[in-house]
Amino acid sequence: MPALEGRYEMKISTTYGSSEEGIKNIIEKIGKSKIVAINTIPRTLLTRLTPHLKGKMVKVILPVDDSADDVVKKIGEVAVSKARVYKDYKGIEADTGSVYFADRVFNITWVKDRILEIDTMEYDRCVKCMKEMFETGWKSSRK
Numbered sequence: 001m002p003a004l005e006g007r008y009e010m011k012i013s014t015t016y017g018s019s020e021e022g023i024k025n026i027i028e029k030i031g032k033s034k035i036v037a038i039n040t041i042p043r044t045l046l047t048r049l050t051p052h053l054k055g056k057m058v059k060v061i062l063p064v065d066d067s068a069d070d071v072v073k074k075i076g077e078v079a080v081s082k083a084r085v086y087k088d089y090k091g092i093e094a095d096t097g098s099v100y101f102a103d104r105v106f107n108i109t110w111v112k113d114r115i116l117e118i119d120t121m122e123y124d125r126c127v128k129c130m131k132e133m134f135e136t137g138w139k140s141s142r143k
Contacts, residue, residue, distance in 0.1 A: 015119040022118025026099055026106050027052050033101050037134050040064075040081055041097035044113040049099075050075055061134070061141050063095065079141035089116055098130070105130045 016022035023045070030036055030052045038046065038060045046060070050071070058076030062068060068078040086095050089109050094116055099106040105127050109117040121127055 010123065012123040013120050014122065015117065019115035019118055022106065022108075022115075023048065025120075026118075029099075029101055029104060029106070030056065035102065037098075037100035037131065037138075039098045039100070039134050039137060040085065040095065041099065041108050042095075042110045042113050042115065045108065045110075045115065046072070046075075059134075059138060061137055063097070079138060079143045081137065081141050083137075083140075092116070098134070100127075100131050100134050103127060 030049065033056065035057045036053060040061055040063045043066060053075050060072065060075055060078045062078065062080045064081045064084045066080060072078055086093055092111060094109045094111050097108045097110065103124065105121045107119050108115060121130060
């Protein structure tokens with residue numbers, strides 16, 4: 001944690017002003033990464049990310065009601081979640097998903113094909129913990 005003017009400061013997260021801004025940042029991060037783990041994001045977003053995932057080591061857990069087609073299978077290793085994880089987002093029952101990198105997790109809140117919000121977790125210890133949660137979900141998913 002860097003010391004600035006005698007005190008410690010650390011940025012732990014970002015909430016993007018629009019889903020487009022968040023998607024742009026996810027695509028930029030994919031370009032700089034070798035490994036990407038994707039967990040229960042809407043199919044429209046997965047389709048949009050697909051061209052950027054070529055040549056990367058990718059694991060994808062699809063939402064509980066989705067299934068792997070030939071396009072998704074070409075992305076990388078694919079599984080389907082056995083559980084639906086959701087939250088109350090300003091009074092709306094919304095699904096949640098994530099795109100994991102070594103140093104950042106992008107959290108996606110969505111309903112059907114509509115992305116409501118994208119935010120990040122950037123605090124190293126929390127990122128590691130959240131990535132471990134992905135691995136637990138991967139182990140229990142249908143392959």
